[in-house]
Amino acid sequence: MTSTTASTKPVAPALAVPNLSVASAALWLSLTVLLAALAYYFLGYDQGAVSVFGSDTHVHEFVHDARHFLGFPCH
Numbered sequence: 001m002t003s004t005t006a007s008t009k010p011v012a013p014a015l016a017v018p019n020l021s022v023a024s025a026a027l028w029l030s031l032t033v034l035l036a037a038l039a040y041y042f043l044g045y046d047q048g049a050v051s052v053f054g055s056d057t058h059v060h061e062f063v064h065d066a067r068h069f070l071g072f073p074c075h
């Protein structure tokens with residue numbers, strides 16, 4: 001009599017990993033860094049002499065509360 005010993009070891013389910021090429025990953029990383037740098041600039045530093053839009057303070061006023069909330073100096 002032969003006994004079949006079925007393996008009862010649990011098998012981990014396969015994970016769905018996105019198929020990104022190096023060029024695609026580099027493009028996404030570059031765009032993310034660019035967007036983050038723009039957000040960081042407009043939140044933290046766009047005012048006064050270094051303002052991109054000169055004496056127009058619309059961007060500054062739009063992000064004013066977020067600037068104070070994040071602790072950037074303002075006034």
Ligand SMILES: [Zn+2]
Binds near residue numbers: 064074075
């Ligand atoms: Zn302020």
